Amino acid sequence: MRRLRVVAAGAAVAIALSGCGSSTKTGASGGSGTSARKIAFTLTKAGCDPAHLELPAGATTFDVKNDGADAVSEMELQQGGRIVGEVENLTPGLSGSFTVTLEPGTYQTACPNGTSAAKGDLVVTGVAGSGTTVASASAALAATAVTNYRAYVESEVAQLVITTTSFVDAVKAGDVASAKALFPKARIHYESVEPIAETFSSLDENIDARANDVPASTFRGFHRIEQQLWVAGNTAGMAHDADELLSDVKRLQAFLPTVKLEPAQIANGAVELLNEVASSKITGEEDRYSHTDLWDFEGNLEGAKAAFTAVRPLLGKSPTLATTIDRQFTSTRDALDQYQTPGGGFVLYTALTRTQTRGLAAQVEALADSLAQVPPLVVAG
Amino acid sequence: MKERPSRREVLGGAGLLAVAGAAAAVVGGCSSDASTKTAAVGAEPDIVAFHGANQAGILTPPQQRLVFASFDLLTSDRPALETLLRSWTAAAALLTAGKPIGPVEPANAAAAPTDTGEALELSASRLTVTVGLGRSVFVDAHGRDRLGLAHRLPAPLVDLPPFGGGENLDPARSGGDIALQCCADDAAVAFHAFHNLTRIAHDVAAVRWTQLGFGRASSTGVQSTPRNLQGFKDGTNNLDTTDAALMRDNVWVGAADTPKWMEGGTYMVTRRIRMRLEHWDRSAISDQEATIGRAKISGAPLGSRDEHDTPALAALGPDGKPVIPAGAHIRLAAPSENNGLRILRRGYSFSDGIDPVSGELDAGLFFVAFQRDPRRQFIPLQQRLALHDALNEYIEHEGSAVFAVLPGAAENASLGGPLFA
Secondary structure, three states: OOOOOOOOOOOEEEOOOOOOOOOOOOOOOOOOOOOOEEEEEEEEOOEEEOOEEEEEOEEEEEEEEEOOOOOOOOEEEEEOOEEEEEEOOOOOOOEEEEEEEEOOEEEEEEOOOOOOEOEEEEEEEOOOOOOOOOOOOOOHHHHHHHHHHHHHHHHHHHHHHHHHHHHHHHHHOOOHHHHHHHHHHHHHHHHOOHHHHOOOHHHHHHHHOOOOOOOHHHOOOHHHHHHHHHHHOOOOOOHHHHHHHHHHHHHHHHHHHHOOOOHHHHHHHHHHHHHHHHHHHOOOOOOOOOOOHHHHHHHHHHHHHHHHHHHHHHHOOOHHHHHHHHHHHHHHHHHHHOOEOOOOOEOOHHHOOHHHHHHHHHHHHHHHHHHOOOHHHOOOO | OOOOOOHHHHOOOOOOOOOOOOOOOOOOOOOHHHHHHHHOOOOOOOOOOOOOOOOOOOOOOOOOEEEEEEEEEOOOOHHHHHHHHHHHHHHHHHHHOOOOOOOOOOOOOOOOOOOOOOOOOOOOOOOEEEEEEEHHHHEOOOOOEOOOOHHHOOOOOOOOOOOOOOOOOOHHHOOOOEEEEEEEOOHHHHHHHHHHHHHHOOOOEEEEEEEEEEEEOOOOOOOOOOEOOOOOEOOOOOOOOOOHHHHHHHOOOOOOOOOHHHOOOEEEEEEEEEEOHHHHHHOOHHHHHHHHOEOOOOOOEOOOOOOOOOOOOOOEOOOOOEOOOOOOHHHHHOHHHOOOOOOEEOOEEEEEEEOOOOOOEEEEEEEEEEEOOOOOOHHHHHHHHHHHOHHHHHEEEEEEEEEEEOOOOOOOOOOOHHHHO
16 A cells, blocks of 8 residues: 555546457547547536436547535446446546447446435447547557566456455455465565556555555455454454455456556556555554565565566666666565575564664665666656 | 854853742843843844744744754643743743853852753854643543643644544654744754753653754745755745734634633644655656646746746646646645635754664654644644645654644743633
8 A cells, every 4th residue: 555646646547348458548648549529527516417328339538527526536437337437536626537438238327425416327329339449659669568567467466366365265254364374475466566556546545555544434455354363363344344355356457457558657666666665564564463564575576576577678778777676686585585484475574673674675775776767768759 | 253142141140040940030130231131132133032922933934943842741730830831931031032041150069050051152043932732731631630721721722633644653752741842043052942941841841752853844934935855845835924914814813712811822733744755766756746736946836937826726738637636735735725724834854863674764844833723724634635645655644743832921921821810
């Protein structure tokens, strides 16, 4: 969990409808040739305005404006329970937009916290297959970097769904010992792709907020269950949280195709992952009840390495920097591996001395400083 | 070299203060020179008048250095607190005039010095001493009367709610019964004031936490805008302290406000805000500027040209997104986005070495803000920032306190007088 969401400020996300994965685009890019129909949509205190819509099929841009609704800051378009497009963090006066390709059928709109129109509907008429296409004209190397990193993210999140399913099953079965053992193994696949997950700020909060990140009434996700397992020593009352966690993780998976990636952003993600290590794993703040912070450390480190590996071919003009970073990844990994336990996994954070945390931190800071030199070297165009 | 009002002139016995004495008796000065100096208070360019309807150190253009201390009361004896405030008043009047509080070389060789002496040759350095009381002076954590002052508890003196947003408060660096803010342009002068006032307090109150600050991190109208440790101008949009109407509306407890004894006082919120400087330093200039909502060098709001241009909060860029992002600090803190509410900021940068666990710099902003009612001002503002401020990724609130800053004391009167009247 990172402290605040920079990314999703008024950000627009459009989700591919099932079966047409190549026809998505984010609302922000705007200039892809085919113009989408624009629909003006307003967030009011009541919720969604209009609450009922009827539109022909095809590419449609929802221009959403918050008209002074303090409590309503998000609009979602759903189909059969899946979110196919949304804007969030629209504080009063702000606008955002997203574009989706509407197919014939019925959709639902949601404007959470609206007083009387928190939900609405949208009926789409006409014929299927009139969508927009996205033209991407990046250099071949950049495209390859994006493709490779996207494949890594998808495989990590697929693992996350599998490991979270096992964890959730153990929690719901009341099997405290198994749940505790599965907790760090599930999280590691979240930690490895955290900058991507953070693109969806509300999901990141749901999945990974620590107790002090959010109001107590909305504390949920991995760390809420962690607190119950380690502090209370049981799984009482956690069935609902467990279900929600799994559904949030699956939503994350569903959102992945909509994430727009470019090399500088991937490189920045590597820096953010190392910042995460320094601010919350080295300090033991992340897993404050279980003290399994070094597992998360490994997830962050491997995720940063995957991000760097993807953009490394773009560093042709700076072979020295690339070599330095390679060496620093190796030495940081070696420093972490000192604390591996024979059965797999790591010693608890509480077993580390201050000298040891400082030693780890020094490696992480040096690596992060080097990685921070990468983004300006891989900017597209 | 400017003339330094020498503390030596009064060493002969003027301003003798009994350390922790029952009465803070200032023995009549036997040096006419000293009394001349006293009369000339305010005329010296680096002396800030101590007495007045409001305490100094609030509207005073921020000095370069801060020593802040929060004290725990060691007694539930109300007269002891009253006496302490009277002793502090007398001592602060001397200190702010650049004088020692008593002999540095006592005539009696067996006596310990009354004034500790480290500021002897230093000028007054615009020293101000500002005193406030915490809610815990009036009622304890269970709402029980503590010193027989529960009926005097000001309603605005509330405990702050948890804010979230990564707030991680350390109780040992939060709260406290008495606030003592010493500001001066010379760090040694500010420390000397804190040092000697703490000695006076010794069996009535003990230091709970302290915070040193440097490089004033706020501008209050008559100074240029300083930069914080993130390298950005901080306080461009702060209240202009020369605007009396603004001060009346936003800072001072007025005649129509309750309780009556607070008239001329104000409420102070302090927050120790650690900055994750290493992370900030690594972030791209575009990210830094989007986080704050200003250009780094000029301080101009994004999309504008000059520092003092009104932020164009409604402006959209070619990509259809706000030029000043939704989570930008200046957007969320802007009065126009917060029903017009404003606070007077008077914070300082701090650097307390390194975090012993990570080796990262333990540095940031010691936020100090004054206002008429925290319930209407700081609290809703911080609730909004905690939820949405992009800056939260780079900062952590580690300490927090609220104090009722006492009304100022007229000459021959004592801080806290109206409270005990």
